[in-house]
Amino acid sequence: MDSDTLQAFQNELICSICMNYFIDPVTIDCGHSFCRPCLRLCWEEGRAPMCCPECREISAKCDFNTNAALKKLASLARQTRPQNINNSHSICVLHKETKELFCEADKRLLCGPCSESPEHMAHSHSPIGWAAEECREKLIKKMNSLWKINQETQNNLSQETSKFRSLADVRNVSARADLAQMQKPQPVNPELTSWRITGVLDMLNNFRVDNALSTEMTPCYISLSEDVRRVIFGDDHRSAPMDPQGVESFAVWGAQAFTSGRHYWEVDVTHSSTWILGVCRDSTTADTNIVIDSDETFLLISSKRSNRYSLSTISPPLIQHVQRPLGRVGVFLDYDNGSVSFFDVSKGSLIYDFPPSSFSSPLRPFFCFGCK
Known part of the structure; x- marks a missing residue:
C-alpha cells in the first residue's frame, strides 16, 4: 500500500469533530460516522433538532449502536501509529531506553529492563497501545453510565417543571372551584388552601x-x-x-x-x-x-x-x-x-x-x- 493510499485510509478513520481516530464510533441515519461522546456533546449543546454535524440532515433518533468494524480499524490504527519518542518522560532515566510497557499494578510506564527488575517482575505488563485501548474502553463505559444518569435527571427535571406549571394553570383553579361546589358547602365563601x-x-x-x-x-x-x-x-x-x-x-x-x-x-x-x-x-x-x-x-x-x-x-x-x-x-x-x-x-x-x-x-x- 503506497503512502497516499495509506493516508487516505487513515483519514477515513478520523472523527470530523475531534479530528482524532474514532472512539466508540457510531454511524447515524445519513451515513456519516462520529465518536459517540463527540456526537452526544455536539447534540447536547445544539439541543433540537438533532442534525448531522457534516451534512446537517436531521436525525430521527438520538442513540445508535456502535459500529464494531469501524471501532476495530480505528483501534488498530492507533496502536500502529508512530509513538512520540522525543518526550523526555518516555525515556527511562536509568536504562536510557524507551518506555513501551505499562505496569498494571503501579499504573506506570516502564522500559524493558525495568519490567524485568525485582520491583516489577511479578506485576502484569502490557504494550502501551493495548493498555491505552483498555483504558479507553473503561472510560467509555463510565461515560455511557453518566450519560444515562444525565438523561434520567433531565427527564425528572422536565416532569417537575410540568408539575410546577400545572400549579399555575387556570384549569386547576376551575377544577378546584368545581370540587368545592360538589362538596355542597355552607352558604359562605369556600376557602381553599x-x-x-x-x-x-x-x-x-x-x-x-x-x-x-x-x-x-x-x-x-x-x-x-x-x-x-x-x-x-x-x-x-x-x-x-x-x-x-x-x-x-x-x-x-x-x-x-x-x-x-x-x-x-x-x-x-x-x-x-x-x-x-x-x-x-x-x-x-x-x-x-x-x-x-x-x-x-x-x-x-x-x-x-x-x-x-x-x-x-x-x-x-x-x-x-x-x-x-x-x-x-x-x-x-x-x-x-x-x-x-x-x-x-x-x-x-x-x-x-x-x-x-x-x-x-x-x-x-x-x-x-x-x-x-
Missing part, C-alpha cells in the same frame, strides 16, 4: 423592578360591577354610577410601561381591604373617567360585600376561593409569553395566573386602594 411553591420568590426576584409604581396618587371614586366584568373609576362620585359598591379611593399608575421582557414587583395591601392590582393597556392612563373591561386588562380585585371579603378577576370573570393576602402581593408580567401572575409574598404561594394571551399594546402597572 394555598401551598407554598419552594423557590418561586427567589426566581421572581431575578426580574424585580424597583419603584414600579409612581409616587403620585390620584383621588378617585371606584365602582365594581356585579358580574365582575367592569371597573369604573373617575374623579368624582358621578363618574361611578353604581353607588352601592362605590368606594372612595386613590389610584396609582406605573412609573413606566412595558413592551417586552419579564418584570416583577410587589405592593403592600396591608392597610386596605378594597384594592385593585395588576396591569392595564397604557392608553387608558390618559382618561380622567375610565371604564376598565377585559381588553388587555389583567387585574386582581379585593372587595368587601356583606362583611365578606373576596378576590376576583376581570378576564375571565372569576371569584378566587383562596385566603385574601394580608401583606404584600407580587405581580409577575412576562410580556413575551403573554402571562400575568399574582403571588402571596408572605406565603410564597400562587394566587392566580391569567391564561396565556398575546399582548399588542404597552402595559402599565396599576394599583388602586380604597379608604375603607
Whole structure:
C-alpha cells in the first residue's frame, strides 16, 4: 500500500469533530460516522433538532449502536501509529531506553529492563497501545453510565417543571372551584388552601423592578360591577354610577410601561381591604373617567360585600376561593409569553395566573386602594 493510499485510509478513520481516530464510533441515519461522546456533546449543546454535524440532515433518533468494524480499524490504527519518542518522560532515566510497557499494578510506564527488575517482575505488563485501548474502553463505559444518569435527571427535571406549571394553570383553579361546589358547602365563601411553591420568590426576584409604581396618587371614586366584568373609576362620585359598591379611593399608575421582557414587583395591601392590582393597556392612563373591561386588562380585585371579603378577576370573570393576602402581593408580567401572575409574598404561594394571551399594546402597572 503506497503512502497516499495509506493516508487516505487513515483519514477515513478520523472523527470530523475531534479530528482524532474514532472512539466508540457510531454511524447515524445519513451515513456519516462520529465518536459517540463527540456526537452526544455536539447534540447536547445544539439541543433540537438533532442534525448531522457534516451534512446537517436531521436525525430521527438520538442513540445508535456502535459500529464494531469501524471501532476495530480505528483501534488498530492507533496502536500502529508512530509513538512520540522525543518526550523526555518516555525515556527511562536509568536504562536510557524507551518506555513501551505499562505496569498494571503501579499504573506506570516502564522500559524493558525495568519490567524485568525485582520491583516489577511479578506485576502484569502490557504494550502501551493495548493498555491505552483498555483504558479507553473503561472510560467509555463510565461515560455511557453518566450519560444515562444525565438523561434520567433531565427527564425528572422536565416532569417537575410540568408539575410546577400545572400549579399555575387556570384549569386547576376551575377544577378546584368545581370540587368545592360538589362538596355542597355552607352558604359562605369556600376557602381553599394555598401551598407554598419552594423557590418561586427567589426566581421572581431575578426580574424585580424597583419603584414600579409612581409616587403620585390620584383621588378617585371606584365602582365594581356585579358580574365582575367592569371597573369604573373617575374623579368624582358621578363618574361611578353604581353607588352601592362605590368606594372612595386613590389610584396609582406605573412609573413606566412595558413592551417586552419579564418584570416583577410587589405592593403592600396591608392597610386596605378594597384594592385593585395588576396591569392595564397604557392608553387608558390618559382618561380622567375610565371604564376598565377585559381588553388587555389583567387585574386582581379585593372587595368587601356583606362583611365578606373576596378576590376576583376581570378576564375571565372569576371569584378566587383562596385566603385574601394580608401583606404584600407580587405581580409577575412576562410580556413575551403573554402571562400575568399574582403571588402571596408572605406565603410564597400562587394566587392566580391569567391564561396565556398575546399582548399588542404597552402595559402599565396599576394599583388602586380604597379608604375603607
